[in-house]
Every structure is written in structure tokens, then in C-alpha cells.
Amino acid sequence: MSFDPLFVHGVHWPEVLIVVxxxxxxxxxxxVAVMMMIWFERKIISDMQARVGPNRAGPFGLLQTLADGIKxxxxxxxxxxxxxxxxxxxxxxxxxxxxxxxxxxxxxxGVMSVAGHRFDLQVxxxxxxxxxxxxxxxxxxxxxxxxxxxxxxKYPLLGAVRAxxxxxxxxAAMGMSVIMVVLLAGTLSTRGIIDAQAxxxxxxxxxxxxxxxxxxxxxxxxxxxxxxxxxDLVEADSELVGGFNTEYSSIRFALFYMAEFxxxxxxxxxxxxxxxxxxxxxxxxxMVLDQLxxxxxxxxxxxxxxxxxxxxxxxLPRLRYDQLMDLGWKVLIPxxxxxxxxxxGALIAGWWVVGLAGALVLGSVLLFRAIRxxxxxxxxxxxxxxxxxxxxxxxxxxxxLPGRWTALSTAAAPATSLSGTGSxxxxxxxxxxxxxxxxxxxxxx
Amino acid sequence: MSTVVTVVxxxxxxxxxxxxxxxxxxxxxxxxxxxxxxxxxxxGAVGVVVSRNPVHAALMLVMTLFAVAVLFIEQHANFLAAVxxxxxxxxxxxxxxxxIMFLGVDRDEDVNQEPLRGQRILAPxxxxxxxxxxxxxxxxxxxxxxxxxxxxxxxGQPGGDVAxxxxxxxxxxxxxxxxxxxxxxxxxxxxxxxxRRPPTAGQDELSVGVPGDxxxxxxxxxxxxxxGEETPAGTDAHxxxxxxxxxxxxxxxxxxxxxxxxxxxxxxxxxxxEVAP
Numbered sequence: 035m036s037f038d039p040l041f042v043h044g045v046h047w048p049e050v051l052i053v054v055x056x057x058x059x060x061x062x063x064x065x066v067a068v069m070m071m072i073w074f075e076r077k078i079i080s081d082m083q084a085r086v087g088p089n090r091a092g093p094f095g096l097l098q099t100l101a102d103g104i105k106x107x108x109x110x111x112x113x114x115x116x117x118x119x120x121x122x123x124x125x126x127x128x129x130x131x132x133x134x135x136x137x138x139x140x141x142x143x144g145v146m147s148v149a150g151h152r153f154d155l156q157v158x159x160x161x162x163x164x165x166x167x168x169x170x171x172x173x174x175x176x177x178x179x180x181x182x183x184x185x186x187x188k189y190p191l192l193g194a195v196r197a198x199x200x201x202x203x204x205x206a207a208m209g210m211s212v213i214m215v216v217l218l219a220g221t222l223s224t225r226g227i228i229d230a231q232a233x234x235x236x237x238x239x240x241x242x243x244x245x246x247x248x249x250x251x252x253x254x255x256x257x258x259x260x261x262x263x264x265x266d267l268v269e270a271d272s273e274l275v276g277g278f279n280t281e282y283s284s285i286r287f288a289l290f291y292m293a294e295f296x297x298x299x300x301x302x303x304x305x306x307x308x309x310x311x312x313x314x315x316x317x318x319x320x321m322v323l324d325q326l327x328x329x330x331x332x333x334x335x336x337x338x339x340x341x342x343x344x345x346x347x348x349x350l351p352r353l354r355y356d357q358l359m360d361l362g363w364k365v366l367i368p369x370x371x372x373x374x375x376x377x378x379g380a381l382i383a384g385w386w387v388v389g390l391a392g393a394l395v396l397g398s399v400l401l402f403r404a405i406r407x408x409x410x411x412x413x414x415x416x417x418x419x420x421x422x423x424x425x426x427x428x429x430x431x432x433x434x435l436p437g438r439w440t441a442l443s444t445a446a447a448p449a450t451s452l453s454g455t456g457s458x459x460x461x462x463x464x465x466x467x468x469x470x471x472x473x474x475x476x477x478x479x
Numbered sequence: 480m481s482t483v484v485t486v487v488x489x490x491x492x493x494x495x496x497x498x499x500x501x502x503x504x505x506x507x508x509x510x511x512x513x514x515x516x517x518x519x520x521x522x523g524a525v526g527v528v529v530s531r532n533p534v535h536a537a538l539m540l541v542m543t544l545f546a547v548a549v550l551f552i553e554q555h556a557n558f559l560a561a562v563x564x565x566x567x568x569x570x571x572x573x574x575x576x577x578x579i580m581f582l583g584v585d586r587d588e589d590v591n592q593e594p595l596r597g598q599r600i601l602a603p604x605x606x607x608x609x610x611x612x613x614x615x616x617x618x619x620x621x622x623x624x625x626x627x628x629x630x631x632x633x634x635g636q637p638g639g640d641v642a643x644x645x646x647x648x649x650x651x652x653x654x655x656x657x658x659x660x661x662x663x664x665x666x667x668x669x670x671x672x673x674x675r676r677p678p679t680a681g682q683d684e685l686s687v688g689v690p691g692d693x694x695x696x697x698x699x700x701x702x703x704x705x706x707g708e709e710t711p712a713g714t715d716a717h718x719x720x721x722x723x724x725x726x727x728x729x730x731x732x733x734x735x736x737x738x739x740x741x742x743x744x745x746x747x748x749x750x751x752x753e754v755a756p
Contacts, residue, residue: 118532118534120535121535121538124538160557161557161641162558162561162641165561165562166561168565169564169565169568172569173564173568175569175573176541179573179576179580180538180576183534183576191580195580198573202570202573205569222641
């Protein structure tokens, strides 16, 4: 178990000062990073869409976010009459807090020594480490959920329900891919996790050591967790106006916006920590550079993922709600369970695991085949209409979605969103109301 | 009532811990943390009971759970604190909120209605009994588990409390742990089986399904019967849809935001989406 070398000699005023400075610097850096990230995203998106993008405020439009922020500060702060005023005001802060707190556990660099004090370049290294990330991501549901509820109108509530169901569903897959990393590292501490990956460049990263699958699962789950496209059903503009933040304006809206980008940055940093060795990389043995180059490695790897997120947004169409839930519950969770067995087996049994893997692959292929055959028996299977609706996936596609949502009764909308809660009650309702099941089937046939 | 017991159960051991902390060698930081969190715990617990609005009560519960998690950290039970936040604050209260928001109990309650007869007399008695039980268990833990604590002090153990707990759960207490896991799986499977519709059921939603559906359906009927009725000016009763007209469903049964669309209504309802562009 690794401890921050800062506290080896006990806690006195210099140590407290260093801790405070670390926290303030991390907070400021995160804020600036959010500003830059918004600009970065808008620029990249506009490049990909053959537009110019922001180019007025400052060089290359760099200050555009600042200008937007100032504008939002001076806009009128509207609170709807029907809202629950206290919760309405509380929700943006509940949304932004987890994103900030989760960043505290990310190791930004190696051990730094200033004036005789050696300390880790990370805000905190608690013994629970990565569990803090899971705790914070489960807390971040509250911001969205309460914002939607307290607004007191339909679309925000629907958006909030979708959001919370989505976030809860993908948390499971996310947690399980974290477990695999923890199994390999043997510790929950993020510092311990990057230390365990630091032996050789690339080959010792968890990306390779766990097999690429947990990395992919984590990437997808995190994208859903932060409500980024293509999983941004929370604010699906074409269906929900603005989603959970429809009723928000001025700086409260900006806080939600910032929270989204902040959690994107935090999660990218966490991916780097868990799977790409954090600040691990070739370092020149020169006085100051050996402390700064790891930070550069970390920032570079994080930028890679930030770019990937922007790319996702530009390239991928938004998933339909049932597709989203299918992906979470029927693909990611079983896959991560199976892979976790493999990783755990490999840890204790060595090459035996090859046989185990063979058996598992054979078994899952058979199971998959059986499910396909079962689906082929038609929509009136033992599971009711829902399977029939699932079959409509391919031909119905995204294109016919608006028609289905507006032309058919609106019963389809909540029914579909409820079916995603994964709760038995919700799914029974989605099948039972007939709109979700027969609606899709009707288009298909 | 169960909330009260839960809250009391979460406060109970703290009194014990407080005694240990104050008598032992603790720094001023620990002292300040303890009192700050203790105040938050008590305020949150009182708030859960006093709040008229169920959503506010749930938020108060979250506050209490958080403060308890901080107190766990103060007692070097780091893993317990993380699990407290992940499971209780992150999952269970979220489920509470789901239910509150969807079943439309998110309006202020009428306190004069008494669903359970004699609960006002019974409640303090049960609270006192529960508190006494928790205190007795806390003082004489040998009686309950045969040891003063399950894993011993986490401090000083190799790997800290996480490793100590892991060793305890997967060695000494392996069978209770696995049996509990099996029990949970059985509960989930049972819930799925109970909630699944019979395969022959057609489109008739109101005749089949879980009892909750029927209640909601009948409530929807009541709501439709009183359509156009002026809704009480509560903070959360929103019978006005996007068009600004009075909504079809009152504030009975399901949440008003969803009452017009999610539940099949016996009477055809004007759909808000028809006027939306």
C-alpha cells in the first residue's frame, strides 16, 4: 500500500499548505481545462463539419468560452413558478461537485520535491482510491435527476428519468471493468494502480494486460455515464427540447454545461490512469524535466481521449433508448462478467486459463446462437411483445424515429423510457402498454 | 416508520463511537470533524422525519448518509464509507426518488390522515425500543457476534481496512457471504418472475400486471373523472402541459408530469404532443 510521501514526517503547517496549494491548483487547472475543452470541441466539430467555428473572441476564438461565460452571468436568472425552488437551485451544484471531487484521485505526475518536501502530484491518494470515482459517479445522478424533477415540467422530468436510468445501468459495467484493473494492481489506490503499470512502456499498461476488452467497456460506459454523444439521450434535442436542463437559464445552465465538460475531462484522465499507465512514459534523466515530462505524458494521453470524445460526437448518431439499454444490460454487463472471470482465472491459474477461455467462448457462442434461435420464433415468444420490438431495430432504424414518437401516441415515449430502468415493473409496462411494442412492430411489418 | 428506525440505527452506533473517540487519543481535526458530522447527521435525521415533501425527506436522508460516511472515514473504515456512498446514497435513495417521482407521492402529505391506526403512539415506543436495542448491541457486541468486532482495528493491518475486510469476507465468513449473495440473486429472479406478464396477455394493460399498475390505472381513472378540476397550488403539482392549458390529469396517483401520457387512460386524453411542432 502506497502512501503519499508528504505525510511521512507527520502533518505540520508546511504539509497543510502544500495540500491546500495542490487542491487550488488542481481546481484552477480543471476550470481552465474546461474552458479550453469547450473551445477545442467547438473547433474540432466545426473542422469536421467544414465550418469555421468560433473565431472572433481572441486568437483563434480561444476566448469564446470566456465571452459566453460572461454573457451567461449577466443573463436573467429565471426560476419557473412551478419549480421546487430550493431543489432547483441546488441541482446544478450537485451536478458539478462530483466531477470536481473525482478529479482529486487522478495522479497527474510522479513524485515532486520542492524545498525538501516530497509529494505526489495528485490532490489526494485515499486508500479507497478508485472507489471514490465510483461513489462520485453514482452521486452525479442526483444533479440530473433533481434538476429534471424540480423544474416542474414534462420534458425535463422525462430527460431526468432517462438520465438516471442510463447512468445507473452503465455504472455496473463501469464498476466491473474497474474491478479487473484492481485485481491486477492488487490495490484500490490510484497511485498504486499506476505504479503497477510502470515497469515497461505500453506492454505493462492495463490496456494490454487486461486484454483490450475492459478498456473498451470502460470507454463506452464512461461515455454513457457522462451523457456524451452518442449516448446523450438526456438532452436529446429532437425529442426532449433540452432534456433535464430545459428550464434552466443563465449561470445555472452554464454550471450544467461545465459539469458535463468537467466530467468528460475527469473521466478521460481516469481512463488514462486505469488503462494507459497515467503519467508513465519515457523520461529524460535531467533535473527539472524528469518531473515535468510525466505530466506532459499524462496531458498528452488525456488529450487523446478528449479528441476521441469530440470525434464520437461528430461521427456517431445518437442511439435509440432501447438500443442504449440493450447495449448496457445485454452486451456490456455479460461481457464484463465473462471477462472478469477470465482475468481472475488468468491471475491464479496461468496457462490453464487458455482452456477456460476456450470453453467460455464456445459456451457463449452456443448461448448467443440459442438466443438468436429463440428470437427467430417470432414476436409472440414467452417474453411478450418486447422481443418483437427489439427485432425492429434494424429496418426501423433511427430515421423513422421522429415519426414513431410523434405520430403514434405519446404513450410510446414514457413507456420506452421506463423500459430502460431495468426494473421488472418498467419492462412489464413497456410491453403492456402496447405502444412501445406494437409501435415499432407496426412500422416494421 | 422504517425510515425512522434506519436513521436511529445509523445514529445509534455513533454514540458509542463518540465515546471511544473522545476518550481516546484523537487530534483536534478528528474532534472537529466528528462534531460537524454529528450535527449534520442529526439535522438530516430530524429533517427526514419533519419534511412534508418526500423528495426533501429523501435529500435529507442523503445528507445523513453522507455525514455517516465521513464519520466512517474518521474511524478508518474507508471501505465502509465508500460502500455507504455507492450503495445507499447512490443506489437506494435514487430508487426511493424514482418511486417518489413516478408514483406521484411527491406532493405535500396531509398529516391528519392516518393510514395506520395507532401509529402515533406506537412510533415513539418502537423508536425507544430500537434505540435501546442498538445501544445494548453496541455496548455488548460479544453477545451478538461473539467478538468485539469482526475484523479488529483496521489501523496497522497490512493493506488497511480494505484488505482486512476482504480477508474476513473470503476466508472466515465465506459461507455467510456467499449465501447472502445467493439470497440476493434469488430475490432478483423472484422479482423478475413476479413482474413478468403471462405470455398470452394481449394489449389489455389494466387487467394484468403487478398490483401497482392496477392502482395507478384506477388512479388515472379518478384523475380523468376529475379532469379540469383546479389543482392545488402545491410546489410540485403541475397540471399544465406544454401548451399552457390545464392538463388532463389531476395530481392523483401517478406523477402529474407523466399522468397524461404514461398510463393508458380509460378516457381519451388530449395529447400535449399534438400541438407541439
